[in-house]
Amino acid sequence: MxxxxxxxxxxxxxxxxxxxxxxxxxxxxxxxxxxxxxxxxxxxxxxxxxxxxxxxxxxxxxxxxxxxxxxxxxxxxxxxxxxxxxxxxxxxxxxxxxxxxxxxxxxxxxxxxxxxxxxxxxxxxxxxxxxxxxxxxxxxxxxxxxxxxxxxxxxxxxxxxxxxxxxxxxxxxxxxxxxxxxxxxxxxxxxxxxxxxxxxxxxxxxxxxxxxxLKNPGAKKTRTKAASAQLVQKHDTLSDRKASPLKGAKRAALPGFVAPCLATLADKAPDSAHWIHEIKFDGYRLQARLSRGKVKLMTRKGLDWTRKFTAIADAIAELDVDSALIDGELVVEGDDGVTSFSLLQEELKSGRQNQLVYYVFDLLHLDGRDLRPLPLSDRKEALAQLIKRAPNSSPLRFSESIAERGPILLKHACQLGLEGIISKRDDAAYHSGRGHDWIKTKCTSRQELVIAGFVPSTADAYAVGALVLGFHDKGKLVYAGRTGTGFTHLASRELYKKLKTLKRERTPFATVPAEERGVRTPIWVEPKLVAEVDFHGWTHGDRIRQASYQGLREDKTAADVVREDKPANKTIAAKSRTTARKRSAPVKKRASKDSKNATVGGIALSHPDRVYWEDAGVTKRDLAEYYKDVWTWMAPHVAGRPISLLRCPEGASGQCFFQKHAAAGIATEHLHLVPEKGDKIISVDNLGGLLSLVQAGVLEVHTRGTTVDDRENADRLVFDLDPGPGTTWKDVVAAARDVHERLDALKLKNFLKTSGGKGLHIVLPVAPTPWNKAKEFAQALAQAMAADDPDLYVATATKSKRKNRIFIDYLRNSREATAVAPYSTRARPGAAVSTPITWSELGSLKGADQYTLLNIRARLARLRQDPWAGIGRIRQKLPNA
Incomplete structure (x- = not known):
């Protein structure tokens, strides 16, 4: 009532x-x-x-x-x-x-x-x-x-x-x-x-x-089409082939546990007959054993995890068979359809199980028959028929095998933001252990590493800021570098609690690595915890590059963690041509290439392996490769504009200085230099110019809101939301929406980007407008917000007035002022990137530094259109202040 x-x-x-x-x-x-x-x-x-x-x-x-x-x-x-x-x-x-x-x-x-x-x-x-x-x-x-x-x-x-x-x-x-x-x-x-x-x-x-x-068998209601589903729909699958009877399957007792078949890492996907391919999932490998209604879920080491995943166990129990032994992977899919180990961990910590999905890809035993000697194609056909009979609401999913050329499929997988693919011999029996019947190729490198130490966060003394990592080689723990990104605040606090109980006085390495001898010496711990880490390959010194923490691996022991090296593909090809499944001799590591110089985009880089971001393992070469990949996205917002530079020759943790004019240390042959007030300001017109700045140690590029040819008029205004002490990320988001609504009310189309630091930038494209009028308008809007809600906003730069308030910084809207350019990196921890986003993404954004050099390319690959599409064509007039 x-x-x-x-x-x-x-x-x-x-x-x-x-x-x-x-x-x-x-x-x-x-x-x-x-x-x-x-x-x-x-x-x-x-x-x-x-x-x-x-x-x-x-x-x-x-x-x-x-x-x-x-x-x-x-x-x-x-x-x-x-x-x-x-x-x-x-x-x-x-x-x-x-x-x-x-x-x-x-x-x-x-x-x-x-x-x-x-x-x-x-x-x-x-x-x-x-x-x-x-x-x-x-x-x-x-x-x-x-x-x-x-x-x-x-x-x-x-x-x-x-x-x-x-x-x-x-x-x-x-x-x-x-x-x-x-x-x-x-x-x-x-x-x-x-x-x-x-x-x-x-x-x-x-x-x-x-x-x-939606009611079709096997269909699953999703908020967006899964990236893995898109990949499967583009290619023929094994299910499209003629079914094969299970001939040759002998009667045998159901095993208690079978050591899983493991894939060997390769740098190229197989491109020959008798290979099929599957999506590489990012979760927990699980073996499901069903016997007369009783279910056990076991890890790759045979640990019983049935109680952890009761929803999956119940679904297995409902299958229309008396006994079965199934191989698969437990995952959680994000809104973009990509499986995520970090999302899986969040789901498990929450105590929920409604997002868990068990992708099954092999059937080892069925109703008293041992299927392991049969060809993979026959085992998968039997598995497909079994899963088809499961209820529509079941969390069980059949992992389709795609009959397509491996290199083509891998390319498509990477474009969709997937981790990679698994390639399997379709005529091979099921063999426990690591061999050459299963090959994995990845879009980025990823493996488990041992946590040997940590550095506390500078923002929270009870949270982890970076992890020191290693792997085992001949019984010794070998240093692999650091990772300082990929943590949520909650995860970094939980890690701190776990690692604090494992503290030790001496390093677990034979000697303290040179990189760890400095001001921020790590706190060493007993090397017992295993972290899943995503990274972009190894440096010549056996250090991980651009590493990002994904979560803890509770299903693997530290003693089992070794470096995964990619074998030469000719070795794999030779193995695939023979039906005899003999173990191959270990492939020797190839000598590292000369790293004294390199060429990216036609620009010579000296010392390409110089580390610019130590916590993320990002080198000069990495930064150059990043800008080469995103230049088409970045160019419309940088080319033809006056720029200022933040140079950090020794990297983000070293001494940095701001530079507005051409000076010693920067090669100018690829730059556009424009005379101004007795000096020369800098502009870039092409990728070569941007890469020459990388060679000079430029970690941030800032642009004016004008073009080189019309410097007396503004064509873009920037409202920089700078949070003061005591404010939260929710306050920043609310402030951005407030600016957005006020500009919308004036019928002024505006755009949004992360700063890569702590705040957000609202960018307003305008018809060429004299700077005095542009600044008056920006100041009037900032002052109006401060007057309407003085407890939340301030329009003056005085630091003493900014406690618990957000500074609406309009001061960037003057002739020589600049703001960090879209897609520019920041000289901050984690190699954060100032990233354009749509207004519809604001609610799900976790922070201004969410996108980094490590994950921005995967984001761009998933976008259906540019978040700032059409910004360069907008010519709107400003109303009177």
Whole structure:
């Protein structure tokens, strides 16, 4: 009753035909949108929760374009019976006007909806007749005098999203989903025309097809198409081939445990007959043993982890067989469909199991028959048939084997942001241990390393800032370098607690490595914990490059961790040509290449292996290769603009200095030098110019908001949100949304990027505007925010006034001021990158340094379009300050 008190108090039910309704006892997930022509036309979004319909008035209606946020004003709860209401509310009554049931169906929150409503971010899926996919409601900060809660309704960038030029769903399907009528016909009490009924039928038919597709065997509802699914759909799979009977499988008792077949690392994927390929998953290898309804889940070392994954064990128990021994990998998939070891760890720590998926790829034993001697193709066919009979809701997934050339498939896998592929001989038996029947090729290097020490975080004395890593070689622990990225704050604190109990006085290495003799000497620990680390190869000194922490490996012991070396592919090819499965002799390590000089993009680099970021293992060569890869994304925002440089010849942890003009130490043959005030300012016009800056130790590139040819006028303004002491990341996000709303209200299109430091940058492209007018506008906006909410914002640079406030830095908008360029690295821990993002990504962003040189390329490979597409064509005039 209490939930509908406000609703009932606003209506006279003897006059209006709206239902009086009641709070429902039976709880469901109903969803409805009603088009409402009241004083102002709007669309009412209603989501069932706790027996009522939580309601928002969406002023311009929902949009399928992720970049188009729609204001949604929170209104009173409505009864569930209201979902059926379609008709006219008499004039003079509350909400007087015509109401249409525009869409209806069901909704499903991504997480606890009560927590989402409380914290101001409700993420959910819609399955209606017209609207589908993932959506977000994000609450805005109240302004002085506001009584109601204002939210933004945002479409997620998934398969159901549309581009700005696509048809508007509000115009395309402007009819009642209940009766097929238009607003005029509802107001006049008419019936729908034959043409309108036909249009409605088409929409409903398309919806029915979509619902039927979700019910297909093996189908899984996802918020976005999984990257692995995209890869499988592009190529023929083993399941497309003719089924093979299980001939030759002999009767045998079900083993208690079989040591798993392990893949050998290679630098190239096999490109010959009799090889099939699978997606390389990033999780825990598990063997599932089923015997008369009893299930055991075992790690690669035979440890019993059944109690850890009860949901998977229950799914195995439901399989339509008496006994089986299955090989597979336990994973969690991110929103982009890519499996993630770190997400798996988060899921396990939370105590939940609803996101766990068990991908199965081999069948060793089935109903009293030993399948290991059979060809892989036969084993996989039997496994596919077994999994097809599992319920649709099962967390079991069959890992498809793709019949495609290995190098082509690997290229596609890397473009989708996957870890790599596993290649297998389709005619090979199942052999325990590491051999050459299974080959793994990776998009980046990844392996387990032993934690030998740690350095506390500079921001939190009870958290880990970097790990010292090693591997075993002939019984000795060998130094492998450091990693200082990949930690969440929670993970770094938990690591600190575990490592603190393992402290020791002396290094576990034979001697203290030269890199660890300095100011920040690590705290040494007993080498017992194993970390999963992603990195970009080894330096000539056997150090990992660009390393990123992924999580702890509880399924592997420290003593088993050795360096994974890639064998020559000719060795693999020779092995694949013989049916005899003899163990090959260990392949000798090839001598390292001369690292005194290198050439990247036509630019000579001296000392290419000089480390620029010690915590991430990033070298000069790495930085040059990064800029070569992202130049097409970066060029529109850098080329032809005056730039300033932050040079750090000894790396990010060494002494750095700012430079605005051409000077000694920088080769100028690839740079564009422009005379100004008796000196020469710098600009780059091509990749060669940027790479020559890398050679000079430039770790940051800053640009002016103008072009070289028109330096007296601004064409881009930057609002730098700089958080002061005592503020949180949520405060920065709220401030960014505040700036965004104010600029949107002025009909000024604006763009967003991370700073790579602590804050965010809102970038405003404008028609060429004199600098004095540009600065006046930026200052006026900053001062308006500070005046409206002085407890949150400050518009002066005075440090004493910035405690618990965010400085709206407008001072970058003057003739010679600069801001860090999009896609420029920062001379900060972890090799952070200033990264353009869409406004729809802001809610899921974890920090301003989330994207680094280590992970930015994987992000760009997954993007369907440039987050800043079209920014260079926008010429909007500034209003008067």
């Amino acid at each position: 209490a939930g509908l008190k406000t609703y009932r108090g606003k209506r006279r039910f003897g006059v209006t035909a709206e239902p009086k309704g009641k709070v429902a006892r039976k709880r469901g997930h109903a969803y409805v949108i009603q088009k409402h022509a009241a004083t102002r036309l709007h669309y009412d979004l209603r989501l069932e929760l706790d027996g009522v319909m939580k309601s928002w008035a969406v002023t311009r209606g929902p949009s399928l374009v992720p970049s188009e946020k729609r204001l949604a004003v929170e209104v009173e709860d409505h009864p569930i019976d209201y979902n059926k209401f379609e008709g006219t509310i008499p004039k003079g009554e509350y909400g007087g006007g015509t109401v249409m049931v525009w869409d209806r169906g069901t909704w499903q929150p991504h997480d606890d909806p009560h927590k989402g409503l409380k914290k101001g971010h409700l993420a959910f899926d819609l399955e209606g007749a017209k609207l589908h996919g993932a959506w977000h409601l994000v609450r805005l900060r109240k302004r002085p005098g506001e009584k109601r809660n204002n939210w933004l309704l945002i479409k997620s960038d998934d398969e159901e999203a549309r581009a700005p030029r696509d048809k508007d769903i509000l115009k395309e399907a402007d009819f009642s989903i209940k009766t097929g009528r238009s607003m005029d016909e509802i107001a006049q009490g008419k019936r729908a025309t034959a043409n309108e009924k036909s249009t409605m039928k088409k929409v409903l038919t398309a919806t029915q097809r979509k619902m039927a597709a």
